[in-house]
Amino acid sequence: MDDRIKKYLKELEQHLAVLPEHERKEALDYYSEYMNDALEEGKSYEELLSELDTAERTAAAIKAETSIKNVRSDPGLKNYSRLVRYARIGFTKPLTLLMFSLLIFTTYSIAILLFLGTVISAAAACLILPALVYEALKIPSGYIAEIAGTIGIGVFLSGLMMLAAYGFFVLCRPLFRLSANLISKMINKDKGQVGSTEPTVDAPIAESKKRKSGRALKAGLVIIAVSLLITVATGLPLKLFMIFNSMKPSSxxxxxxxxxxxxxxxxxxxxxxxxxxxxxxxxxxxxxxxxxxxxxxxxxxxxxxxxxxxxxxxxxxxxxxxxxxxxxxxxxxxxxxxxxxxxxxxxxxxxxxxxxxxxxxxxxxxxxxxxxxxxxxxxxxxxxxxxxxxxxxxxxxxxxxxxxxxxxx
Structure with missing residues (x-):
């Protein structure tokens, strides 16, 4: 391989030093293979180098593409923030940069609202259960049904609040993934980048996370359902329902x-x-x-x-x-x-x-x-x-x- 190509790849590796080793190696292997294929197709070294951006700008594009791939496979706040930081460097057109800024503002605004929903719901769950357990402990020991019903209501309501918190949290994932897809389109529209890679999802990791979250969700739903059944069996919800609906007590x-x-x-x-x-x-x-x-x-x-x-x-x-x-x-x-x-x-x-x-x-x-x-x-x-x-x-x-x-x- 020509020394100029080696120098280009060396500079590219230096600019990619902030990436994890496996991501950096994947990008360098891709560009090395891309260059070898281009040379085998008859392109000269001069033509190949003229088609490429500087090593610094190519590194910025790789960081953005890698971040997009990471957001798609694991759409969390850390990966998305890294994508925003890297993608901003690569935009050259003012209109695209403006659209990018509006997209980021909108995404973070919605994410903050979802985060607040998560925190408030989780806090409510943490307050409701202890409060109702405390109320249950104040009930005289002879009223077993009311004690069980009060604790059951606490578990049921806390479970619903945790379910709501989980829902708000999960909604952040498709939000970040959608925003990453739009950023990817903006990057490609801003300028055609040579050697752009198709983002891939780490299927085993993604599936493992889905299985874990799925098991936790099922366990939560089972707890909510069981607590509801126990609570209803005690008759306490019916009694409260009759009071709050201005119905005369049956007993x-x-x-x-x-x-x-x-x-x-x-x-x-x-x-x-x-x-x-x-x-x-x-x-x-x-x-x-x-x-x-x-x-x-x-x-x-x-x-x-x-x-x-x-x-x-x-x-x-x-x-x-x-x-x-x-x-x-x-x-x-x-x-x-x-x-x-x-x-x-x-x-x-x-x-x-x-x-x-x-x-x-x-x-x-x-x-x-x-x-x-x-x-x-x-x-x-x-x-x-x-x-x-x-x-x-x-x-x-x-x-x-x-x-x-x-x-x-």
Whole structure:
């Protein structure tokens, strides 16, 4: 081989020093074979060298082509960033360079969004499972189904979040591969490069990675499916579904208690999220009739003229502070004798609705997310809220005669 060819290949090897040894050897072997074939076809050394770029520019093209091949076989951020660095050197036309810059900006912007989606989803998975396991540990040991259901929900939701994170991560691969293909077309369009190689995929490595990721994905799907089945079997999802869809609980027990008018001059009722109904009864006694849901407990007391009712969680449901912000359709009815007028009636619920069917009574009604309904014959929204009734709600609505007078937030 002519000394000029040897010198060219030597310079080319020096410019390719940044590449891994096997990639550098592959490129040098290709160009050496290309030159030998050209000489065998009758080209002179002068013609061959005149067709080639300088060793430096040829090295830049090889780096870009090698990077494209690497991105296609393993489309990760490291390989793609290397491609961007090498490909930029080879462009000579301003329009192609502008298109290249726009493509890189778009690719990295989408990649950043996908990366954020991956991080957020993975972080959510890491938070959800410990949080629900903690909630499960707070549930009394007698409620085995709720404990298992809470942990199952945690595994299921965390699995879904990890699946979403995996999906965002996987989407980066076709994005980088597509961008690499477009860069390859830009390079070829910018100038016809002698000796450009067809990118190849390292099939064994690619297949091995696919098998590993496929096994991990299948294992994840199995875990998600099993956790879902266990959770559904505990009945906890159905119970939560009924609460959040304003359906009356299927398992309730009714508790009733009566008090004489002489022993009560103040009434103080507080529920977590069961609705409260104040109405006129048919008896000469004060009647409290409570539909108790199986995740709640209550206490009734009467002393010093004050009748008190308190409702709270028995620890059976996880995340009760969140659950109690939605109304429970089980009902606490406070039925008062006709003509009875206590000094004060206080009705309060965090998430439950309040129904007031007596307008002449001194009522203080308060909710957080629950709505307040004043349904008294002869009183409409045009009349407004009766003077005897004080209403306070943070996020609920207030209705008079079936029409809204104050919208909730």
């Amino acid at each position: 309730i027990t009714v508790h009733s208690q009566e008090f004489t008018m002489d022993e009560v001059d103040r009434i103080d009722i507080t529920t977590a999220h069961s609705l409260i109904r104040l109405k006129e009864g048919s008896s000469d006694k004060i009647l409290l009739e409570y539909e108790k849901s199986d995740w709640l407990e209550f206490d009734i007391s009467c002393s010093n003229g004050q009748l008190s009712f308190r409702e709270g969680s028995n620890g059976r449901l996880p995340l009760f502070s969140l659950v109690s912000m939605h109304e429970n359709r089980a009902e606490l009815t406070v039925a008062l004798p006709a003509g009875y007028r206590p000094d004060k009636i206080s009705l309060e619920s965090k998430g439950g609705f309040l129904y007031i069917e007596e307008a002449h009574l001194p009522v203080e009604a308060k909710t957080y997310t629950g709505s307040i309904f004043i349904d008294v014959p002869g009183i409409t929204a045009a009349d407004g809220i009766p003077d005897t009734v004080s209403t306070t709600t943070a996020r609920g609505s207030i209705y008079v005669g079936g029409e809204i007078v104050k919208a909730g937030k």
